[in-house]
Amino acid sequence: xxxxxxxxxxxxxxxxxxxxxxxxxxxxxxxxxxxxxxxxxxxxxxxxxxxxxxxxxxxxxxxxxxxxxxxxxxxxxxxxxxxxxxxxxxxxxxxxxxxxxxxxxxxxxxxxxxxxxxxxxxxxxxxxxxxxxxxxxxxxxxxxxxxxxxxxxxxxxxxxxxxxxxxxxxxxxxxxxxxxxxxxxxxxxxxxxxxxxxxxxxxxxxxxxxxxxxxxxxxxxxxxxxxxxxxxxxxxxxxxxxxxxxxxxxxxxxxxxxxxxxx
Amino acid sequence: xxxxxxxxxxxxxxxxxxxxxxxxxxxxxxxxxxxxxxxxxxxxxxxxxxxxxxxxxxxxxxxxxxxxxxxxxxxxxxxxxxxxxxxxxxxxxxxxxxxxxxxxxxxxxxxxxxxxxxxxxxxxxxxxxxxxxxxxxxxxxxxxxxxxxxxxxxxxxxxxxxxxxxxxxxxxxxxxxxxxxxxxxxxxxxxxxxxxxxxxxxxxxxxxxxxxxxxxxxxxxxxxxxxxxxxxxxxxxxxxxxxxxxxxxxxxxxxxxxxxxxxxxxxxxxxxxxxxxxxx
Amino acid sequence: xxxxxxxxxxxxxxxxxxxxxxxxxxxxxxxxxxxxxxxxxxxxxxxxxxxxxxxxxxxxxxxxxxxxxxxxxxxxxxxxxxxxxxxxxxxxxxxxxxxxxxxxxxxxxxxxxxxxxxxxxxxxxxxxxxxxxxxxxxxxxxxxxxxxxxxxxxxxxxxxxxxxxxxxxxxxxxxxxxxxxxxxxxxxxxxxxxxxxxxxxxxxxxxxxxxxxxxxxxxxxxxxxxxxxxxxxxxxxxxxxxxxxxxxxxxxxxxxxxxxxxxxxxxxxxxxxxxxxxxxxxxxxxxxxxxxxxxxxxxxxxxxxx
Numbered sequence: 001x002x003x004x005x006x007x008x009x010x011x012x013x014x015x016x017x018x019x020x021x022x023x024x025x026x027x028x029x030x031x032x033x034x035x036x037x038x039x040x041x042x043x044x045x046x047x048x049x050x051x052x053x054x055x056x057x058x059x060x061x062x063x064x065x066x067x068x069x070x071x072x073x074x075x076x077x078x079x080x081x082x083x084x085x086x087x088x089x090x091x092x093x094x095x096x097x098x099x100x101x102x103x104x105x106x107x108x109x110x111x112x113x114x115x116x117x118x119x120x121x122x123x124x125x126x127x128x129x130x131x132x133x134x135x136x137x138x139x140x141x142x143x144x145x146x147x148x149x150x151x152x153x154x155x156x157x158x159x160x161x162x163x164x165x166x167x168x169x170x171x172x173x174x175x176x177x178x179x180x181x182x183x184x185x186x187x188x189x190x191x192x193x194x195x196x197x198x199x200x201x202x203x204x205x206x207x208x209x210x211x212x213x214x215x216x217x218x219x220x221x222x223x224x225x226x227x228x229x230x231x232x233x234x235x236x237x238x239x240x241x242x243x244x245x246x247x248x249x250x251x252x253x254x255x256x257x258x259x260x261x262x263x
Numbered sequence: 264x265x266x267x268x269x270x271x272x273x274x275x276x277x278x279x280x281x282x283x284x285x286x287x288x289x290x291x292x293x294x295x296x297x298x299x300x301x302x303x304x305x306x307x308x309x310x311x312x313x314x315x316x317x318x319x320x321x322x323x324x325x326x327x328x329x330x331x332x333x334x335x336x337x338x339x340x341x342x343x344x345x346x347x348x349x350x351x352x353x354x355x356x357x358x359x360x361x362x363x364x365x366x367x368x369x370x371x372x373x374x375x376x377x378x379x380x381x382x383x384x385x386x387x388x389x390x391x392x393x394x395x396x397x398x399x400x401x402x403x404x405x406x407x408x409x410x411x412x413x414x415x416x417x418x419x420x421x422x423x424x425x426x427x428x429x430x431x432x433x434x435x436x437x438x439x440x441x442x443x444x445x446x447x448x449x450x451x452x453x454x455x456x457x458x459x460x461x462x463x464x465x466x467x468x469x470x471x472x473x474x475x476x477x478x479x480x481x482x483x484x485x486x487x488x489x490x491x492x493x494x495x496x497x498x499x500x501x502x503x504x505x506x507x508x509x510x511x512x513x514x515x516x517x518x519x520x521x522x523x524x525x526x527x528x529x530x531x532x533x534x535x536x537x538x539x540x541x542x543x
Numbered sequence: 544x545x546x547x548x549x550x551x552x553x554x555x556x557x558x559x560x561x562x563x564x565x566x567x568x569x570x571x572x573x574x575x576x577x578x579x580x581x582x583x584x585x586x587x588x589x590x591x592x593x594x595x596x597x598x599x600x601x602x603x604x605x606x607x608x609x610x611x612x613x614x615x616x617x618x619x620x621x622x623x624x625x626x627x628x629x630x631x632x633x634x635x636x637x638x639x640x641x642x643x644x645x646x647x648x649x650x651x652x653x654x655x656x657x658x659x660x661x662x663x664x665x666x667x668x669x670x671x672x673x674x675x676x677x678x679x680x681x682x683x684x685x686x687x688x689x690x691x692x693x694x695x696x697x698x699x700x701x702x703x704x705x706x707x708x709x710x711x712x713x714x715x716x717x718x719x720x721x722x723x724x725x726x727x728x729x730x731x732x733x734x735x736x737x738x739x740x741x742x743x744x745x746x747x748x749x750x751x752x753x754x755x756x757x758x759x760x761x762x763x764x765x766x767x768x769x770x771x772x773x774x775x776x777x778x779x780x781x782x783x784x785x786x787x788x789x790x791x792x793x794x795x796x797x798x799x800x801x802x803x804x805x806x807x808x809x810x811x812x813x814x815x816x817x818x819x820x821x822x823x824x825x826x827x828x829x830x831x832x833x834x835x836x837x838x839x840x841x842x843x844x845x846x847x848x849x
Contacts, residue, residue: 013446013540017533018492024529025491028522035518036498040468043503065465066500070329073322077310104503107318269623278653282639289641353637358698361603361631361708362654363623542560543605 044103044160054097063101072102083115086123092116092149099157109157110170117150117174147178163191165198182212200230200237207245220249224261269363276368276375279359283376286349287342293380296338297387303330304391316403320396320417327392328502331385331429338384339433340457343377343440348450356543367535370445374437374531381433389426393419421511425501428516431523432499436461438530439494445538463489464496471495494526548617550706550737551579551602556611558597558761571597573761575611579754581705584728584738586748586769589758595741596634598758599710602739603631615706630699634711634741636691640684644675644694647683648701655702665701673697673727689720696727707731709740713747725751749773778806 051060055071063071079094095112102108121142128134128142154171161167172188175181186209193202203226210219223246230237243263250260287293307326310319350356350373360369396417440457447453471490477483498519501511558572572594579585589595600606601613604621618625638647648666657665670679673693678686683694692712699707709728713721721744728751731738742748748755749769756766765772786794795805 009540010446013537017442017537020529020533020536021492022488024526025494028525029491031518031525032495032498032522035515035522036468036495038512038515039498039501043497043500061462061466064469065462066332066497067329069325069503073325073329077322102503105318105321107315107321111318267624267627269627272656275654275656278650282642282650286639286641354633354635355638357600357603357605357633358631358636358638358651358695359654360605361626361629361633362651362702363626363656364654365623542607543600 042104051097051100054093055101068102069104072098072105072108075101076108079112079115083119086126088120088123092120096153099153103157103160106157106161106164106166109154109161109167113150113154113157113170113174116153117147117178120149121146121178143178147174150174150178163195165192165195165202168192168195169199169202176209182209185209186213200234204238204242204245211249216249216252220246220253220255223249227261227263269365271365271367275364276372279364279369279372280375280379283346283373284379287346287376287380288383290342290345292341292345293338293384296334297384300330300334300384300388301391303334304388304395307395319403320400323392323395323399324417324422324502327388327395328425328429331388331392331426332500332502335381335384335388335429335433336436336461339377339381339436340440340454340461342380343373343437344444344450344453344457346377347373347441347444348453351543352450360543366539370441370535370538371531374434374441374527374534377437378430378434381437382430385426385430385433389422393422396422424511424516428499428501428519428523431520431527432496435494435496435523435526435530436464438527438534439464442530442534442537445534445541460493461496464493466497467493468495468497494522494530498522547581549578549614550581550583550616551577551585551739552612552614552617553577553598553602554612556598556601556613557609558594558601558606559609571761572601572758575758575761575763577756577763577766579737579739581616581737582732582735583753584732584740584751586752586755587739587741587758588745588748588755589741592760593758594761595758596710597761599708599739599741603629603708628705630702630704630707632692632695632699632707632709632712634714635688636695638683638691638694638698641682643680643682644686644690644697645670645679647694648679648697651698652701657702665703669697669701670694672700674723689716689723692716692720692724693727696724700731704736706737706739709738711741711743713742713744721747 051063055063059071075094076098079091079098082090082094095108095115099108099112121139124142124146125131125134125139128138131139151171151174154167154174157167158164168188169192172185172192175188176185186206189202189206189209192198193206203222207219207223207226210216210222223242227239227242227246230239230242232239246261249255304323304327307319307323310322315322350359356369360366396419400417436457439460440453443456443460444453447456467490470486474483474486474490477486501515501519553575556572556575557570559568559570561567562569575594575598577598587595587598597606601608602615602620604623604626607621613620615625616628639650642650645666648670649662652662652666667676667679670676673696675690675693675697678690683691686694696709696712699709712724712728716724725747728738728740732751732753738751740748740752752769754766754768755772757764791805791808798805
């Protein structure tokens with residue numbers, strides 16, 4: 001019987017080790033749990049189905065194992081290389097792949113959308129024969145199509161960063177700069193400016209866009225409400241510039257002296 | 264005849280650790296991985312050609328911690344297995360264990376020696392990353408004085424905390440590899456199994472995510488048990504947050520550190536238990 | 544009056560190794576009983592696979608006995624305390640190659656708890672004793688086999704143990720190095736140390752050992768003093784200068800007148816190897832002889848202090 005006991009010793013040791021690990025895992029759960037919830041919350045879920053085809057099994061395991069930031073970085077660098085070749089489908093796919101892997105950095109969303117909305121219409125015009133040869137209507141169509149892709153892409157980003165002012169502003173910029181749609185752009189600027197972390201310029205530009213639409217009274221009311229909220233010692237807030245705009249609008253709107261805005 | 268007892272000695276443990284450290288740093292593998300890692304970290308300088316602006320710092324941080332995680336894991340597994348089996352295969356363990364020392368002193372001495380080597384590796388990698396970040400941050404801020412967003416971009420304190428937690432994770436991995444080596448017969452088996460366990464520890468959170476979706480009670484129980492048996496390495500993966508510019512909560516860092524330290528003690532203890540039953 | 548404790552006491556030792564999970568075992572040592580008295584040089588002989596190394600590992604606490612009781616100076620061998628008074632030189636020792644000989648001995652001295660105050664002098668002393676003072680600062684990786692054996696002996700002796708276990712101390716060492724190792728063993732004996740030695744080189748064992756045990760397939764075949772085992776009590780040998788045939792005849796006549804006979808006339812020769820081979824029914828392979836440079840090192844110093 002002693003011999004059997006000796007033969008079983010490795011199994012006994014293995015059992016003790018597994019049990020020890022199990023008990024440790026169980027006992028550590030109260031320490032680990034809250035930390036894990038916080039860490040997990042900052043790691044958005046991966047859409048594995050689409051990534052597996054694009055990256056292969058090995059890289060996908062790497063992503064799951066904690067290498068998603070660096071894999072996304074590498075693919076972003078590759079995106080930049082592809083971008084230099086003006087290969088639209090490849091660049092667009094690569095841009096979307098980067099944010100599918102790691103949607104956390106705003107940088108990817110902002111710069112990806114700029115490539116789509118600002119660079120790609122030019123590539124398409126070049127490919128269609130150049131600026132002189134392509135009719136304005138076709139150029140306009142390219143702009144609209146690419147802008148639409150970029151806006152849809154940025155709205156995808158808002159899914160991961162709800163109401164992030166930089167993303168909202170970026171959508172506004174596409175409307176303003178590519179689609180020349182001042183009215184829609186102003187709505188996005190207003191939306192961005194209402195976010196507590198919005199840059200000060202969002203509100204200033206919103207007022208400017210109202211002025212461009214000849215909505216001076218609205219702009220005046222908006223700036224009058226804005227001015228008291230601006231810190232006077234913060235250079236970014238540009239309170240003096242806002243006051244200057246208020247005075248300009250008072251002139252334009254012929255506001256009587258007595259009714260003019262008082263600091 | 265009464266013979267004075269031999270108490271557990273931290274002095275002997277330190278001697279074995281020091282000797283292990285000396286042996287490790289004189290290995291070519293260590294030097295090779297250090298050079299590769301530093302090369303990878305420094306390779307981010309080529310990002311200058313893309314002119315990423317302030318986001319370049321995110322890339323530098325990601326590259327630094329990516330290299331640290333990847334090569335650090337490889338170095339931990341290979342060095343631990345190599346240093347353990349060199350003692351067994353070269354019979355130096357026979358000479359050492361024939362002295363009045365406890366096997367616990369041997370195992371934890373090996374652990375501390377490897378842990379110190381990995382510590383040097385982490386310090387070199389993180390130090391290089393921080394140096395690069397500081398230089399580039401200074402250059403970027405200097406060039407962007409007009410920009411509205413010009414401000415300090417990287418929380419260096421958080422970077423150090425995350426680096427320390429990575430080191431602690433490698434400590435847990437060292438203890439795991441020692442546990443495998445304590446019953447394994449070959450270096451190769453230890454290295455391969457060590458890598459498998461590393462992958463499982465990094466992916467066990469997926470099983471935890473899924474167990475509530477598994478209908479089969481047995482399967483669900485098995486998945487749940489597995490998630491208790493293997494440490495959750497994904498918990499240590501806080502480096503991404505640094506790259507995003509968001510900080511690391513002090514409470515989370517303390518919890519993760521406590522988690523790592525307890526696991527080192529428990530798995531190290533189990534390695535001692537297993538090694539005591541090993542016939543040399 | 545307390546009874547003297549044996550340096551090594553082995554009672555009913557059996558060691559099995561599990562070969563398969565289904566319980567197939569290899570019996571390496573079978574019901575072994577041995578007593579090694581303090582101060583003896585004891586030879587443990589046997590062919591490869593006879594259980595010598597397993598027995599030594601159990602004495603050193605590196606393996607556990609399956610059955611039986613093994614004690615070192617009265618302390619169970621599996622206790623750490625038992626190794627306090629033991630120095631061990633493994634077969635074909637390999638040491639940390641990146642350390643110098645002095646660093647190596649110093650490392651083991653510190654592991655064994657040699658006090659810091661005497662550490663340096665003790666390390667120097669033991670290195671001088673094994674004759675390696677001139678090479679003490681060279682890396683161990685550059686040592687010849689003979690030098691490795693001697694630095695191995697130095698680390699085994701550095702904490703001044705009462706029992707020294709030498710596993711094949713002359714294996715792979717050239718004849719000069721082997722002879723030097725034998726000299727060192729005899730010096731240890733003079734100092735009152737107990738030495739347990741295994742070797743294939745039976746002539747050397749015969750020269751240095753007080754007692755020997757021969758193991759075969761894990762069992763004890765023969766045990767006793769060298770004199771008891773190879774001497775013939777009903778015979779005597781007179782070693783004389785070579786005699787011409789006529790004088791041998793005259794000697795025969797002289798013996799016959801006194802009722803004695805001259806049984807044989809032959810050259811004196813070693814006899815232990817014959818006994819060994821007859822008992823184990825298969826020849827033990829002699830240790831490979833390889834050229835070493837150990838013998839050309841600094842001469843062995845005088846006996847160290849006890």
